[in-house]
Amino acid sequence: MKVIHLSDLHIGKRVNEFSMIEDQEYILEEILKIIDSENPEVVMIAGDVYDKSVPPAEAVGLFDDFLFKLAKREVTVLIIAGNHDSVARLSFGSRIFDNSGVYISPIYDGNIKEVSLSDEYGSVNFYLLPFIKPVNVRQCFPEEEINSYTDAVRVAIENIDLNEDERNVLITHQFVTGAVRSDSEEVSVGGSDNVDGEVFKKFDYVALGHIHKPQKIMRDTIRYCGTPLKYSFSEASHQKSVTILEFGDKKEEVKIRMRELIPLRDLREIRGTYMEVTAKSFYENTNKEDYLHITLTDEENIVDAIGKLRTIYPNIMRIDYDNERTRTENKIDRASDVETKSPLELFEDFYKLQNNGEINSEQENYLVELIEKVWEGK
Template structure:
């Protein structure tokens, strides 16, 4: 049995005020071409289908067209909601869509039934688990100890009653400990969203969403496929792809990827204004890329963005690297702050204001408050 694993489409996303819809429409067509070439039995869409819980109409229409084309190709499609989606909105019409081979995970209700596909080696049980937080799981299993994300996933998986002697697949959207993040991902408060990979030990393939760079976690069959498009300059060196999973008898799973070429790539250049505006400099570049330009001039160039957009029409970001900017807080320091959790930042502030560290009781109180705020926010 062959599956195609994609995730984090983020339909409707805007980056630096640039709409990604044209790029998303193009990449979905290319994914459909891969479907035609590979002829899989199923496609997994592992969450963050949209970029916002209330997506723009154009994004909804784009997904509708994509799902209709998959249905016409007689490909079973399995969809879960991610942390950017509204689980209830994603699930609307799910029971009707099943008749067309589109299976949409409902909002978590404490029950996760499997959908069974069959091939010459017997059944393959597919479980759809949307993005969940501890509070979602605790609501249905008050007698269980659910204090963190690992507890939540452990309890949610235990109630599935997975038969380890059969072939089992789970499609889910969580941050599994050890995954490498990108700037365009939402970092949870206090690092509390970590899930231990061992909760998935009874699954022959774990189709993960949430992390934008393709990667395996612990073993080959626990995998983030990554986004089909780049969504930040931290992803410049990512090779975007779809993941193709071929599952034969129990224990025999072959995984490969097929690269996706975007409508617009992402590129960074650095130099003085006169250098980057020189025809001999940009003649060899693909000027339709989404560009990040760093100017090294000591003085700001008046109206630099508008002038450079004549040459680089998709200029997304312009900044300076000179004595003045280096005299400020270094980029490395800024990046370090951006990567800190809210708890780390609060802890630093407390130490600076009080000239001492928080005690354990204070730390536990702040952790609980941050987690409560995070749950209310989402």
């Protein structure tokens, strides 16, 4: 059985105030071309179909068109909600869609939607687990001790009636410990949303969504396929792709390979002096329509630099300087520190940078109480 693993379409997303809808329409057509050439039986979309829980009409229309084209190809489509999606909105009409071979995860109620398909080797069972928080699972299993995201996912999985003699695939949308994040993802302070990959050990393949860089976790068959497009400059070096799986006999390893995706416009970073980046020899063999982050290394600011540069590069998203002056300015720690520091430590760092002093004990006690109130819902 051949299966395609997609996730994190983020339809309707804006990057640095640029709408990505035209780029998303283009890349979805490229994905359809890959589907036509590969002829899979199943397409999995592991969450974050939309970028907002209330997506704009053009985003809904684009995804509707994509689903319609998939249904015409008579491929089984399996969709779960991610943390950016509204489960209720995404799953509206899902029982009707079932008859068209489009299966969407419902709101989590203690049960996980199962779709069983067959090939010459028997059944392949797909389990559709949308993004969940501990509070969602506690409501369904109040007798269980659920204090973390790992506990929540573990309890949800333990309540599946899993036949381990058959091939089993989990589609889910969580941050698995050890995954490499990007700046365009929602980051949970202190790494509180981490899920230990050990909870997935009974599955033959785990189709993950949430992380934007394609990567495996612990083993080849626990995998993030990544986004089809670059959504931040921290992803500029990523090679986006479609993940293709081939399931044989239960005893055989799942065959995994990638098909490269080439965007309508790339998202790139360039640097140099103003004179260097405006020289024809610098840009003549590049796509000037790409989305760009330009770092100028001139010691003096260029008057109306972005306006002048847009006569050559119309889709500049960001411009900054790297020189002696900017290197001595105070900067707030990068988002990568968020995963390793507690909420209190992060606020203390911010307060010190802004006020050139430490918070006092009264302020600290107030913050501790406030943080506990905010996080107790998790």
